[in-house]
Amino acid sequence: MKWVKRFLAFIGIMMILGLGTIAGLYAWIAPTLPDVETLKTVQLQTPMRVYSADGKLISQFGEKRRIPVRYEDVPQHMIDAVIATEDARFFEHYGVDPIGILRAAVVVATTGSKAQGASTITMQVARNFFLTREKTYIRKIKEIFLAVEIERLLSKEEILELYLNRSFLGNRAYGIGAAAQVYYGKELAELSLPEIAMIAGLPQSPSAANPIRNPDRARMRRNVVLGRMRDVGYISAAEYQQGVQAPVTARYHGAEIDLYAPYLAEMVRDHMVATYGEEDAYTRGFDVYTTASADTQRAAQRALLDNLFAYDTRHGYRGPQAVLWGGEAEAETEADPAKSDAAADLADGQIDDESNADGAWDNERIVAHLKSVRRYRDIYPAVVIAVEEKTAQVINAQGEQIELPWNGINWGRAYISDTRQGSAPRQASDVLAEGEQIWIRQFEGHWWLTQIPEVSSAFVALNPTTGAIEALVGGYDFGQSQYNRVTQAKRQLGSNIKPFLYSAALEQGYTLATLINNAPINQWDRSQGTAWRPRNSPDVYTGPTRVRQGLAQSVNVMAVRAVREIGVDNFIDHAVRFGFDRSDLPRNESVSLGSASATPMENARGFAVFANGGFLVDPYFIERIEDHNAKVLYQHTPKIACAECELALEQAAPEDAEPALANQCPWPAELLAPRVISEQNAFLIHQTMQSVIWGGGNWSEGTGWNGTAWRAARLLKRRDIGGKTGTTNEARDTWFSGYAPGLVASAWVGFDDHGRQLGRTSWNAYGPQDQITAGESGAKTAGPAWNQFMQLVLDGVKEERYGVPEGIVTARIDRESGKLSTKSDSSSMFEYFIDGTAPTEIAETTPEESNVFEEELSEELF
Template sequence: MTLLRRATQFFIVMSILALLTLISLYYYVKSDIPSVEVLRDVQLQTPMQVFTQDGKLINQFGEKRRIPVKIEDIPTPMLQAFLATEDNRFYEHFGVDPIGIVRSAFVLISTGQKKQGASTITMQLARNFFLTREKAYIRKVKEIFIALHIEQLLSKDEILELYLNKIELGNRAFGIGAAAQVYYGKQLHELTLAQMAMIAGLPKAPSALNPIRNPTRAKLRRNVVLGRMFSEKYITKAQYDEARRAPITARFHGAEIELYAPYIAEMVRSYMVETYGEDKAYNSGFKVFTTVESSIQKAAQQALINNLHSYDMRHGYRGPERILWNTEQPSMSTNKILDTLRNVKEIDPLQAAVVVDVAEQSATALLKSGDYITLPWSGLKWARAYISDTRQAMPPKTATEILTPGMQIWVRHHEQQWQLSQYPRPTSALVSMDPQSGRIKALVGGYSFAQSQYNRATQAKRQVGSNIKPFIYSAAFENGYTLATIINDAPINQWDKSVGVAWRPKNSPEVYNGPIRIRRALAQSKNVVSVRLLKGVGLERTADHLLKFGFQDQDINRSESLALGSAAITPLEMARGMSTFANGGHLIEPYFIKELQDAFGKTLGKAEPLIACDEQQLETHPQRCAPQVISEQNAFLVASAMHSAIWGGGSWRHKTGWTGTGWRAQALKRRDLVGKTGTTNDSVDTWFSGFNRNVLTTVWVGFDDAGKPLGRAAYNANLGSNQIVGAESGATTAQPAWVDFMQVALADQPVAPIEPPPGLISTRIDLKTGLLSNKNDHTSRFEYFESGTAPTKYALDEDNSTPFDNEPIREELF
């Protein structure tokens, strides 16, 4: 009894001492213990992902790879693998496992080494969030107290979910969702048992046990996990044996970029950083769904690239990138060629290659991949030598005139064959949007983001040339002019007192038709008519009218050269302004973010753009309507004249037919399209803007070196009749990309013409005089007028003259 009493007393005293020690330790470290309340609203460092409207990943921003998952979405075998390996009594203890602590203490006493940490999943969570991996007793004490706090605050499932999303698993993968993607390119539910066990074995040493860097050690660790799962009766013997025999299949998988659209991705990144700050933007797991459509965006990028290569090819081949050996030297070995190519930076779609053999009309080249390719004559015959931007040498007759062995060249795979290529010297931008809402459907800011991150679609203010004319004509319609008004298309010779010289604006080409209707003048892009209209309306009044379309005052040059397109405007600004003619006169606001979600897919916000409203919408939901800056009648009249820019007019049978500058768009065989070319002096900047009611696209082509002309191309006898020759222009340089893109963008779209609004009348006019006509033949046509603006006089058979036929045409009308 005495011995029992003493043992009891000893136990009580030791318990009191242990309790006092525990309390003392608590107060000792209390000031260093962080509040675990933050776990209630924890924000895991999850990268921002950018998607297309239809859910394809464009890009990912952020240093850490993390794909948060809810516990109910985690496969049971995955949960069991972690529990069996890290904490098999997780659901039984209170955050600290006494059995584990005793076992760890025994190992420490018996060996003198800290081989077992006795850390539960809750303690590991405490360390991962608030502490370090330092093996120190005081850290372990803090870990225990924080774990006890966590267990009071969160449920077991919440703790486990946080742990599995937070834990580091190597290769910058944090959490099991990211690990599944990084190591196997799969989602969790797609993993095999062996793969789940592999991931569950990583927390012990993410680097040392990494299956990519050290597959042998990783396999041993995986089998330990499988053994623990079997001993805990989570898996059967058959499952255990099958998983142990499974090979190591892990390899590095980057973010699964499904559509490479870097200019749009950078626009999103910049906006998110500006709005939320860098840390929150990169680490909050935002999912940003853009407005672009993947198939249309891809078509835009391809159309722009193909068009720039077409320009570059018609201007001649500038030669190889370098020469590795010449004909007098021995050729390099295959291995040495490959070593050289490995150091060459490639920019998609171009691939570096070295010519190893040249036949009469073909060549053989070696790619960086080690593959040999054949360049057929059809992929070589374009390559007449470049002399200057305006001159090219004679077309080659054999491949030996172009290539010799030892040349390092650029090739690209185009139209199912390999083709000799080169970096295009000019660049381009394309913007396509829904003109009714401003939703950007596709945007490309240059040939290659890797080559230049400068976004020409949003940043490059370039002179717009004749793309300005629809806005000039809109000002004219607002000031009493009509589509039937006759303007004198004759040379101008105006003395400019400010500089002491004569200003002689010219048509391009220098063809003058004399008295001409405004419809035809816009369709054929008559420069002198645009100048006369600006003068007739007034410079200040015209410039102020242009500001209605969203252009900046500082970009509008208030001189008469404004009529010829001296204003400097970005392609996106041009697309926005042109949208006004497609939507009935409303100024919409372009937008590129459709929806913003958090890391778990909860919607944080959606775009609510102001739209072009009809009368009913304006009455019922005026707050949703974009401002109307010109009348819908004005917008329609401009669009109608732009329709003639594509489809022309007159009667070819009666030899009065004429074409507009945008006639190449007829290839799309859609009567709902309207458009306008644009070319500046010396072909420095070239444009084409065209649309129907639902899709509007603007294309610009030029050099980054502002002021450098695009030059001209001579006929190449090797390329047949369907080639572009002569001076570069909006119709020949920018419009082909527009046509190629719209072929895809409109493929499944219904016909959507710009319909005439109320307030217009249609009456037959005489084509020569613009007056009313009683005839129903090729000398007349129906024309649209705003109510009260139609002519009141009829053209007389005996006096079918124009307003200018009875007076001399003066060189200076101002």
């Protein structure tokens, strides 16, 4: 009994000492422990996601990929796999597993190794949120104290949810939600048992057991997890056998992007970083909803790409990207920007200068080479392996053999310069040869030979009532160039300036029936010692011509005479109302021909004024911003173009303004966009831009004439559209801007090198019957993109009839003189006028020959 008493006393003393030691350790460490209370409001680092207005994912920004999941949304097999593998007694202990600690202590005592961690899931949560992964005794002690406190504060389900969302699982994936997407491209609920086991086995060795980098080791780890699940009783022996026999199917999946709009996404990223700071923007889990709709954005992207390839095709084939064997087997690159990419390929050993020494490459070598070649938007690298009379066989990067038909090759007459092309090829060998690395794209149901476009383009579409950006494409390929030409490229407007010029003229007393002399101008410039001779395009002069026809046919000398009559300063003051920067508007008569510069965004905003009845709206691209809990942090409230609201305010007494407004429209007065021109002025320019597309007169009676955008009338066959072409001097910039129901859009095409002209093309015997030839221009070069876009977005949209606003009257006028007409034959027509501006003089039987705005003959050559 004496020994028993001594032993019990010893045990008691040791327990007291142990408890005292623990208490002392806690007292010593407690001041350095973090506040566990923060776990209740923890914000996991979640990337920023950018969506279209209709919820399609556009992009994701952030170093860590994380898709937070709630405990109740986690599949039971995933919970079972994690518990069985990481902490079998998780639901039984209080944060610390004594059996696990004892087992780890035995290992340390017998081997001196710290390999056995003894960490419970709760202890791992403590480490992941508050500590480092350094294997030290003091860290383990802190882990234990924190785990006990976490268990006191949170439920088991809350702890497990934190663990499942925080764990690093390789390939920048944090948490099981992101891992499911990264490795399998699936939602959690879609994972199979083997896939669940693979992910559950990753927390302990996310790199070494990574199924993408080390599939054999990953399979072993997955099978260990399945074995633990079987041993614990979570799965049957049959499920285990089926699981361990399953192949490793994991491969890297990027963010599941639903909508390609990288230029828009970059605008969002830049705004969010400027607003919230870089760290918060990338980690707080913002969901940013843009104003662009998926269908409209896709239509803009498709139209821009097809138009660029069409331009490139009609100007000729610049040759292969490289020659891998045969001939001289030298890397032959296209002009910038592809030249730098090919040079990089050479530097990386992707193109072998000695490649022709061994003759033709085998398929394996071809595929390996093609996989190293950078891809561009909508085109794919391929290598020619056989050329027949009218076809060619190529291999792509997937090892697939593809036939290029003759109508996918025969466009490839040689490119000589921007203004010259070679003769049409007679057989495929005139264009292609074996061993050439080329580019191909799918078009019209089959594969075509193609090339990387050198020309640039931009496209933007706005809602003219609110300013919301419906679609935005800043260039051909964002990976090739991040330069956003919609918002950053200030280019000369060419004849896109003329609607604004004639709008100013209407305010100075002009009407759509006013005659301006369409005759050559030869003005001596004493300061330069030269004569300024603006010319029409085409170089045709018809004498006195009405304003409507002058704008619709984009007559240059009429625009010069108009700005001369109203004054350059008056016009600039007027143009600034449309949102143009005064510093971009030259204070000379060349401004009437489009020497002013603007971005496509600024230009579209200006055209929106004509489309919405005279209001200046502010373009915007972010509709709302939500946090990771779907709480709305920001909701954009645009200023609205609303003539009805404006009328309600005008008609109500000051004290009744708000009630009157409330009865007419849903927006308060402070949310109404400012009016910058009258509704009548906007209507008349709106009308003339319809004539740009539909022309005027009656062809059967000999009075018909075309506007510069007649191709849009043939394609779209709608009367509720209008627009304006624009071509600068020597065709360095081409534009088409215009409107349709609920949309205003602007397309620009040109080279990033301001000095390079868009050139001209000759007839191609193998081209389509309606092919574009001769000099490039706004109608030929930018117009097709606008036309195709409108064709896509207006499909199924009912044609609208525009109402005539108050203050507009009609009068029958003589086509030649613009005066009132008493006739009802083809020599007369109805025209719109602002009330009080209609002509009062009746046309004589023989129209007068004099110019309405007569100038001294010494200043002109006729």
